[in-house]
Amino acid sequence: MAVSSRYLDAAVRELSRLPGIGPKSASRVAFHLLKMSPSDVRRLAETIVDLKEKISTCPVCGGISDGGNCSICEDPDRERKVLCVVEEQKDLLTIEKTGVFRGRYHVLGGVISPLDGVGPEDLSFGKLVERLRAGGILEILVAFNPTVEGDATALYLSRLVKESGVKVMRMARGLPVGAEIEYADSATLATSISDRVEIGQ
Ligand code: ZN
Numbered sequence: 001m002a003v004s005s006r007y008l009d010a011a012v013r014e015l016s017r018l019p020g021i022g023p024k025s026a027s028r029v030a031f032h033l034l035k036m037s038p039s040d041v042r043r044l045a046e047t048i049v050d051l052k053e054k055i056s057t058c059p060v061c062g063g064i065s066d067g068g069n070c071s072i073c074e075d076p077d078r079e080r081k082v083l084c085v086v087e088e089q090k091d092l093l094t095i096e097k098t099g100v101f102r103g104r105y106h107v108l109g110g111v112i113s114p115l116d117g118v119g120p121e122d123l124s125f126g127k128l129v130e131r132l133r134a135g136g137i138l139e140i141l142v143a144f145n146p147t148v149e150g151d152a153t154a155l156y157l158s159r160l161v162k163e164s165g166v167k168v169m170r171m172a173r174g175l176p177v178g179a180e181i182e183y184a185d186s187a188t189l190a191t192s193i194s195d196r197v198e199i200g201q
Contacts, residue, residue, distance in 0.1 A: 008034075060131070062107035062124050064089050072096075072104055079103040081138040085128065085157065087111055087145060091181045095143060098190040103141070106131065111144055111153040123153075125160060132164045139167045141196055145180050158199040169196040 008030055015026035033041055057063070058070035065071070072078060082103030086092050092105050108123045131137065142157060144150030158168040172195035181189065 061105050062109060062127065063092055063105055077102075080136050082141060083131070083137050083139070084141040084143050086143050086181075087150070091143060091145075094181050094184070095189065095193070098186045098193065100190045100193050101141070103139075108153075111147070111149040112156060113149045120156060125157070128157075129160065129164075132161060132166055137166055139169060141193065142168060142170045142199065143181060143193070144170075154199060168199045170199050171196055 011030040011033070012023065012026045015021055015029050016023050018026075021029070033044075036044075054066065055064050056067055058065040058068075058073055060069050060073040063070045063072065079102050082101075083106055084092075084095060084101055084103055085106045085108055086095065087108055087110055089107055092107060095101050095105075106124070106128050108125070108128070110118055110123055112118060112120055112123070140157070140161065142154045144154055154168075154170055161168060171189075171192035184192075
């Protein structure tokens with residue numbers, strides 16, 4: 001006779017909605033949770049809820065913060081004249097890990113993708129232009145994933161800010177086309193950032 005529990009079924013169903021977790025892994029995790037102490041399970045659950053409820057968006061760069069401006073925007077040692085524009089927060093974290101970029105960031109929230117219904121107005125270009133108008137930024141380093149949409153968005157950005165006289169650079173072609181920044185190795189990414197080139201208008 002099959003033994004089943006609607007609580008177990010529900011846990012497996014929710015866990016298997018997570019990226020990279022299929023039904024088999026979900027079931028393994030669910031059984032592991034059953035074996036954990038009640039206090040450990042509670043702490044895990046609270047950590048997940050806090051992640052969603054307590055993390056906010058930095059009003060300056062659009063990156064994550066624990067309330068108010070993020071630690072990078074608030075760091076007086078970060079160069080203010082260079083701004084690295086990334087698609088998502090996870091790209092910011094990957095670039096931070098290389099340790100070669102000492103400027104600040106702007107998280108766009110994605111790339112222009114007409115097929116997915118994403119236009120410039122859905123991304124934080126307005127905020128980017130505001131930051132440039134505020135002055136002090138001399139160079140933008142575009143660090144989008146090397147995709148057709150990433151390249152098109154980089155071109156859009158360089159045209160958008162042309163008037164302001166800010167230099168727009170992109171990473172050297174160290175990353176293979178279609179590769180994601182998130183999965184690039186740190187050394188390759190560091191070289192791509194150091195060897196950056198200006199985007200032709
Ligand atoms: Zn910030």
